[in-house]
Amino acid sequence: MANFNIDAKQDMTYDAIVIGSGISGGWAAKELCEKGLKTLVLERGRIVEHVTDYPTMTLDPWDTELRGSLTPEQKAKHPKGIRSGFIGANNEHFHANDVENPYTEVKPFLWVRAHQMGGRSLLWGKQCYRWSDLDFEANLKDGHGVDWPIRYNDLAPWYTHVEKFAGISGEALGLPQLPDSHFLPPMELNCVEKHVKERIEKEYNGRNMIIGRVAHLTEPINGRGKCQFRNRCDRGCPYGAYFSSNAVTLPAANATGNLTIRPFSIAQSIIYDDESGKATGVRIIDSETGEFMEYHAKIIFCNASTLSSTQILMNSTSDRHPNGLGNASGELGHNLMDHTYRVGAMGKVPGFEDQYYKGRRPNGIYIPRYYNLDEQTKTDNFVRGFGFQGSGGRAGWGAGSNQENFGADFKDGLMKPGPWEFFITGFAECLPNHENKVYLNKEVLDKWGQPTLSIDAEWGENELAMNKQIRKDAKEMLERAGLQDITDFDNEHEMGYGIHEMGTARMGRDPKTSVLNGNNQVHGANNVFVTDGACMTSSSCVNPSLTYMALTARAANFAVSELKKNNL
Structure with missing residues (x-):
């Protein structure tokens, strides 16, 4: 994937500008270019060519200086990001430099960023789930936040549109709270996961355990190869098997001849x-x-x-928008959300010593939400709900770490797989809360002399109540599934660890209480669209990226239609 046009001359006028080239930006570029618009993509980081710029994609642990651990010099670039536990020597080059891009934690908040072509689409977990009307109607029904200006039926055809091109593997269940996608064949549960699934579904009426729905190809499409089960996704996939802007949407945009990408371009306003x-x-x-x-x-x-989108809108002041573009409501920067994370249980599964699994499947299991679906599942302990992700596997080489043993017998023992283990961790919905906010900090400047963000957000009582239930339910499910040596846990953490930050420029029905309308247009500037996580009005409990893709494709289609009518 070479020969991107990066010759963007100053003062040139385009039909469309897209700020950012990550998951939603790549989709915007593809849709706008394919509809005939000369489109400029502004990327604040470097160009990352698919395959060519994945330097660690084939490295084994022994090929790196510290067996995959960060050097002191690398750690110094990421004093905040390393808290996530996701930065290692093999993907450090895809993570933003925290020193050059500071932010202020009024309350503890982890902000993981990726400043290069493709953004975090090179690093994401690829779990893809449709939202349902349970999600789009929640704010209206329980009074938290403002009503979404759209419903599931408005987005359903656009979910299908992006799923067919991105490639989502999974199985259809017909669950109202988790609508089925347009699926490629599902990945397979291993023997222990099948066992746990059978026990949980037998013990609990209305609880399902399925293979995760992921943006990984299980059969080739559009010239992309299928997943090789290497589980080295965050280094860049040379087969194009998982969805990233670099492997999927930007090449499609580039093929039209309508795309120009300008790297090293920080959108100031x-x-x-x-x-x-x-x-x-x-x-x-x-x-x-x-x-x-x-x-x-x-x-x-x-x-x-x-x-970052909200920061750009805040920087975009004028006589008509003195407090930031689209901020007449005063809601810009407010209602920051994430998903709770790292709460659950783990244990050992007896038996199955004569069985193993093949490859390193880059996927796990999913247990969809089962609380507050209807009157029968309603609880008074909290509103909304949560789902579980996890997996089963056998202990391997790691079983020998931090042991004082040595010698031939010890080494021979490491060649034998350890016991089967299984874990689940919950992802709970975060309610929109006006007090969870970000704002410009003109005292702390970045490398380029620009104001940075201060982040002031924390979990509320409802999220903490769900975390208690997650821990309790996780332990109980594993007990009923027959696991042993069960440990339940709540690794208490601040917001941001889910890396699903949403809100701060929400959609709504009323310009007095929202930043965007039902077509993702900024109130007071209808030729500006925001379709990344900033636009979200609530957070659901499922991974949000598939919804960003669908919202972006829908908004791009609307924008081009309105442009042709001379309405923009």
């Missing part, structure tokens, strides 16, 4: 014309030279990632 009531372009800082430049377009898609 969106330029707004008070007289016309429209945005006219984007002001950038060249991250290599520090030079300010302006690019112009008829429509602008802001897809810099949740908090």
